[in-house]
Structure formats: structure tokens, C-alpha cells
Amino acid sequence: MTTSTSTSTSTSTSAGPDELLWVPVCPLDALAREAGVPALVRGEAVAVFRTHDDQVHALSNIDPVTGASVLSRGIIGTRGDEVFVASPLHKEHYALRDGRCLDDPTLRVAAYDTRVVDGEVQVGGRRPECPQ
Numbered sequence: 001m002t003t004s005t006s007t008s009t010s011t012s013t014s015a016g017p018d019e020l021l022w023v024p025v026c027p028l029d030a031l032a033r034e035a036g037v038p039a040l041v042r043g044e045a046v047a048v049f050r051t052h053d054d055q056v057h058a059l060s061n062i063d064p065v066t067g068a069s070v071l072s073r074g075i076i077g078t079r080g081d082e083v084f085v086a087s088p089l090h091k092e093h094y095a096l097r098d099g100r101c102l103d104d105p106t107l108r109v110a111a112y113d114t115r116v117v118d119g120e121v122q123v124g125g126r127r128p129e130c131p132q
Contacts, residue, residue, distance in 0.1 A: 022115065022122040028056070031121060036072035036085065041123045046112060047072035048121060049096055051083055057096035058112035058123045063087050064101075071109065098127070 025039045025048050036049040038061050045061040049072075061069045066089050074085040077093070084093040084102055093102040094109050101107035113124035 022124050025121045025123055028116050028119050028121050034076045036074065038072040045069045046123055048123065049076060049085060056114045056116055056121050058114045059094060059096065059099050060110040063089055064107050064109055065090050065092060
């Protein structure tokens with residue numbers, strides 16, 4: 001579902017019981033387009049990305065191949081209609097929409113709900129379809 005705010009539009013889906021527990025991460029203006037930043041959300045390493053059209057996405061920052069906290073430093077690109085981040089280590093491509101690996105169906109990273117409220121990027125709960 002797409003949620004409009006007074007300053008931006010962001011992607012958000014229901015995330016169960018903690019859908020109301022949004023964690024502020026940074027001002028939208030502090031997040032460069034086509035880039036990511038690392039954040040600590042409820043004790044979890046999260047990578048928050050802003051695309052060229054101001055959509056905000058959040059994935060686990062942990063590369064599932066190496067266990068390193070690096071996905072926020074990956075390169076954002078597209079494959080067809082799918083926007084992805086390429087891991088800076090082994091170059092696997094993870095869909096920003098849902099965290100699935102576009103190169104290896106056995107790999108996936110957690111995806112989180114996001115929204116922008118009054119110019120502030122917020123991260124919500126882990127999406128139910130995502131791994132622990």
C-alpha cells in the first residue's frame with residue numbers, strides 16, 4: 001500500500017502487532033537519492049535506501065553470504081521493473097521491495113515497512129514474509 005504524507009510518498013504494508021511502532025531514522029533530505037544509510041532499529045542493523053523517485057525502502061543491513069553489515073553501502077540499480085541493491089562484497093542483487101535475492105532463490109534479507117512523516121524517514125516492523 002502507498003501512504004501519502006504532507007511531504008512525500010512512501011511504501012508501507014501491515015506488519016502485525018508492531019505496525020504502530022515506528023522508529024525515526026533521519027530526515028528525508030539527509031538521505032541521498034540512489035543511496036543507502038545504516039541504522040540501528042530495535043537492535044537490528046538495517047539499511048535504509050532512497051530511490052530516484054523518493055521511495056524509501058529498508059532491508060536488513062546484513063549480507064547473508066558473509067554476515068557482514070554492508071548492504072547500506074551497495075549500489076542501487078534496476079533489473080526490469082525490480083529495484084535492487086547489489087551487495088558490495090559478492091554482488092548478489094537484493095530486491096528493495098521484499099529482500100529476495102534476484103540471483104539465488106535460496107538467499108533473502110529481511111525487509112521492513114517504511115514511511116515518511118513530515119519529512120522524517122521512519123522504519124516500522126519486519127515484514128511477516130521475511131526471515132528472522
